[in-house]
Amino acid sequence: MKLDKINTNKIELNPGGVDLDRFKPSIEKTSIREELDIPEEKIILLTVRNLVHRMGLENLIKALELVVKNTPDIFLVIGGDGPLKNKLITLTNRLGLGDYVRFSGFIPDDDLPDYYRMSDLFVLPTKELEGFGLVTLESMATGLPVVGTPVGGTKEILNKFDSAFLFKDTTPEAMAEIILKYHRIIKYSPQEWKETSVKCRKYVEDNYSWAKNVDELEKLLIE
Numbered sequence: 001m002k003l004d005k006i007n008t009n010k011i012e013l014n015p016g017g018v019d020l021d022r023f024k025p026s027i028e029k030t031s032i033r034e035e036l037d038i039p040e041e042k043i044i045l046l047t048v049r050n051l052v053h054r055m056g057l058e059n060l061i062k063a064l065e066l067v068v069k070n071t072p073d074i075f076l077v078i079g080g081d082g083p084l085k086n087k088l089i090t091l092t093n094r095l096g097l098g099d100y101v102r103f104s105g106f107i108p109d110d111d112l113p114d115y116y117r118m119s120d121l122f123v124l125p126t127k128e129l130e131g132f133g134l135v136t137l138e139s140m141a142t143g144l145p146v147v148g149t150p151v152g153g154t155k156e157i158l159n160k161f162d163s164a165f166l167f168k169d170t171t172p173e174a175m176a177e178i179i180l181k182y183h184r185i186i187k188y189s190p191q192e193w194k195e196t197s198v199k200c201r202k203y204v205e206d207n208y209s210w211a212k213n214v215d216e217l218e219k220l221l222i223e
């Protein structure tokens with residue numbers, strides 16, 4: 001805006017929306033895990049990313065090493081494909097995390113809702129250039145809380161929801177600290193986590209539904 005010398009008073013923001021009928025909570029977490037061959041007894045972290053450098057997945061794997069030293073009942077599912085896949089697998093094995101990480105490859109759109117529903121926490125470890133976070137909103141629409149780095153669209157979405165879900169920076173240490181914090185809540189305060197799940201769903205309903213998106217666009221066009 002500064003470069004193009006555009007008056008900010010002439011700009012209206014109408015964010016993207018989420019299909020709330022497709023991305024919705026489910027009580028069938030255990031059966032979905034069984035179907036996807038995911039450990040039923042562990043706390044599941046999920047991330048769905050292109051496996052490229054800017055996504056920060058190597059930092060997430062290093063953070064997992066710190067988390068596992070404090071609690072072994074955790075499991076990370078990495079969905080997506082890309083040029084860093086072999087390097088990330090090598091890093092995972094070098095850190096002794098082979099039993100704690102699943103590289104699920106590309107996840108078809110039709111399967112995404114079930115991956116969100118079977119998980120306990122979605123993680124966005126992005127280093128830079130994070131655009132509008134559709135996966136963040138899809139996750140929250142299914143009742144899956146999201147933690148992420150303070151980068152781009154993630155910062156915008158999570159700050160508005162609750163800044164406590166933002167890592168303080170992009171380092172493995174910062175990620176591990178917050179993951180461990182919410183691991184304790186998931187494990188020892190399940191009712192509190194259930195209430196957080198409900199808040200995530202309502203946040204998306206109130207702010208990012210397609211109905212709201214269309215209504216706001218129609219209002220702008222009429223004006």
